[in-house]
Amino acid sequence: MPQVAVKIGPQEKSFECQEGENLLYEAISRSIMIPFNCTSGRCGSCRIRVLEGAEKLSEVGDREILRLGEEQVEKGFRLGCQTYVYGDVRVEVPQPRLY
Ligand code: FES
DSSP: OOEEEEEETTEEEEEEOOTTEEHHHHHHHTTOOOOOSOSSSSSOTTEEEEEEOGGGBOOOOHHHHHHHOHHHHHTTEEEGGGOEESSOEEEEESSOOOO
């Protein structure tokens, strides 16, 4: 099963999920709080940056390019709600919310 590591500030948490699952939903269901709002690719609050394993994620979609811009996408930014996991990845939350 794919292993997902999420870096939030100084902490890093990992979990396993089924192939093809949504990165944001899987993280949140394990209390790994990636900020989110719309879950439909519009608000941009679930922005993450891929540190390792970008090729193990679903392809960048039109909504991500529209919301993030090509420059951000080229730097490895994705929208967690639009990202599906197909292998081991490591991502970070660039602007974590402190709860
Ligand atoms: S939660 Fe709004 S773009 Fe992902």
